[in-house]
Structure formats: C-alpha cells, structure tokens
Amino acid sequence: MRTRRGIANTAIAVVACLLGVAFVFVFNNKSDDEGVLTPTSATAEVETSVIEAVQPRIASLLPFAVDQLIAMGIEPVCVPGLRGLAPESWSGIPTVQLDHSAGPNLEQLIAVDPDYIVTGSIYAQFMPQIAEVTGAEVIMMDVESVNSVMEHIRTLGEIAGKSVEADLVASDLASRITAPVTVPEDQQINVLAIFGTPHSFYAFLPDTYLGDLVSHAGGRMGPDGLVSHKVYRGLAPLTMETVIEFDPDLLMVLFHGPAETSRAMFEGDPLWSSLRAVSEDRICFLSDDLYAMRPGSRVDEALVQVREYVANVADRMQ
Numbered sequence: 001m002r003t004r005r006g007i008a009n010t011a012i013a014v015v016a017c018l019l020g021v022a023f024v025f026v027f028n029n030k031s032d033d034e035g036v037l038t039p040t041s042a043t044a045e046v047e048t049s050v051i052e053a054v055q056p057r058i059a060s061l062l063p064f065a066v067d068q069l070i071a072m073g074i075e076p077v078c079v080p081g082l083r084g085l086a087p088e089s090w091s092g093i094p095t096v097q098l099d100h101s102a103g104p105n106l107e108q109l110i111a112v113d114p115d116y117i118v119t120g121s122i123y124a125q126f127m128p129q130i131a132e133v134t135g136a137e138v139i140m141m142d143v144e145s146v147n148s149v150m151e152h153i154r155t156l157g158e159i160a161g162k163s164v165e166a167d168l169v170a171s172d173l174a175s176r177i178t179a180p181v182t183v184p185e186d187q188q189i190n191v192l193a194i195f196g197t198p199h200s201f202y203a204f205l206p207d208t209y210l211g212d213l214v215s216h217a218g219g220r221m222g223p224d225g226l227v228s229h230k231v232y233r234g235l236a237p238l239t240m241e242t243v244i245e246f247d248p249d250l251l252m253v254l255f256h257g258p259a260e261t262s263r264a265m266f267e268g269d270p271l272w273s274s275l276r277a278v279s280e281d282r283i284c285f286l287s288d289d290l291y292a293m294r295p296g297s298r299v300d301e302a303l304v305q306v307r308e309y310v311a312n313v314a315d316r317m318q
Helices: 007-028 041-053 063-071 106-112 121-134 146-160 163-175 209-216 240-246 259-267 288-293 299-316
Strands: 058-060 116-119 137-140 190-197 200-204 235-237 250-254 283-285
Touching: 058 063, 058 146, 063 146, 063 163, 106 121, 116 121, 121 137, 146 163, 146 209, 146 299, 190 209, 190 240, 209 250, 209 299, 250 288, 250 299, 259 283, 288 299
Parallel strands: 058 116, 116 137, 190 250, 250 283
Antiparallel strands: 190 200, 200 235
C-alpha cells in the first residue's frame, strides 16, 4: 500500500489543530457555579473542523462502493457515470466517465483530488498511471459473492475511518440474508445465465456474484469447462452448440433493454426457441441495475429474486 501524498502534512496540521483546541479549552472555557469547566461553542467548532480535516477523500468508480459509503454517512468525492438514471442518493456528486477501452476519465479524477480511488479489476490496466498522476492509493475490489459484499463493506469502513458504521451496515444487511438452501447435488437444477443478446452473448461463470447467488439458492451454474474472458472477468465466451448440449433447466438472461424486447428476440430465434427452457417458459430476465451495474448494493433483494426463480423451476421439474 502506497502512502498518499500529503499525509505527513495533514498529520502536522491535525496536531496543530489539537494544540489549538487545548489552548481554547484552557483559556476560553467558562466555569459554572460548581467550578466545572464547560467547553465554549468555539471549542466545539474547532473539534468538528479537526474531524473533518482528517476525513479521507474517496473517489469511487465502483457503484457498490458508492452506495455503501453513503450508507455509512460518507459522501465520496465522485461517482461513476451510469447508463440511465443514477440513484437519487448520488445527486449532486461529481461524475467520472468510464470507458472499457480507455479507462476512467483522468481529468475528472484529478479534479476531485482523491486520497483513495476504489475501482473494480476491469480497470486494473489503467490504475498504475492514474495512481502516479493523482498520487492516490488505489483500492481494488470485485463483488464476487455474498461474503465478499460483507468483506468489502468493512474494508470501505476502514479506509473511510468509519469501522463502527461499516459494521452496522454489514450486520443489518446480514440480518436480511437467509441461510443457503441445501439441495443434494443430483437434485440441483442446471442454470445458464447469459449476458448479451441471442446473437452475441457470454455466460456467467460459477465463481461470479450471480453464480454465488444461484448456488446460494440451491442451483448449479453451468456448463462446466468454460474459460473466463481476459478482460471481462467472470464472463466466458459461449457457443450455441454448447448451450444446446447443456440444455439448461433455467435460462437467466441479462440484456440491455426492455424485457419484452429481449423475450421477443429469444423466442423469435429458431435455435434458442428449440431449448426446452425457452419453449416451456423457464426463462427469466434479470435487472441490469441489480446484477450488472450495481451488483451487491441490494444483495438481499437479488437473492430473494434468484431463489424464487430457482425454486419455481425446481418445483415444476419434480
């Protein structure tokens, strides 16, 4: 972990502020009738300014991290640009535009002067240069499972100086997540989750966030033997021949666009409509926001939804 530029100067400033607080307390505090010193309003204001002075400036390029920081009472210095409308809680926070081929907008990052930059590994190749130019410390985190959600919340609490608040957020979330469904392996339904369109698509791997939700719900993500894309980690190129051979019990589709349009495209394609999952209406369309744009932010809702899909198909196939 590299030390953020200016940390030493910040420490000196904090010490000076603390000495100032002590001076104000000794010479400006009033005594009540019992001889007890009572801090003046000036003392309280200086103490508040000391707390604000050491608050790190966190630039978040990860939607999940933005949501968790705000839940802890911390406003990041910037948020990532999203397709469509951003959450209302992000209103008024500067935006940094992201491009998979060019990376985060460097000028916008420099403008917010961050101490920390939180990002996913998809932008890892751009981070050495960005860290050098901004002088910020880069924190990499990917939401890959239910457990990782809790771990990342606590990591964010540590760098924000809000460990207590982070524990409360994580504990509250954990209280709304039920235990994994236990199903014998030979009774687990086979699930294929794809990202894209009928003509250009990838499969979600078992070790992804969505894969963990499916496992948590008692399903099995497949097919086996797929290899992750080098850049789009957790997504694997998939051929139609492999899909037909796997013949999933449940087909999950994450597609950019209205569900009605997506369904029409799949049902109108002769290859896809030949699958039993499509012809027997064992297909569901997932929310881009819940599973792709902001995965982990509402893990309790996502888990309830995936469990419902898996359970419904399991009941129908008994």
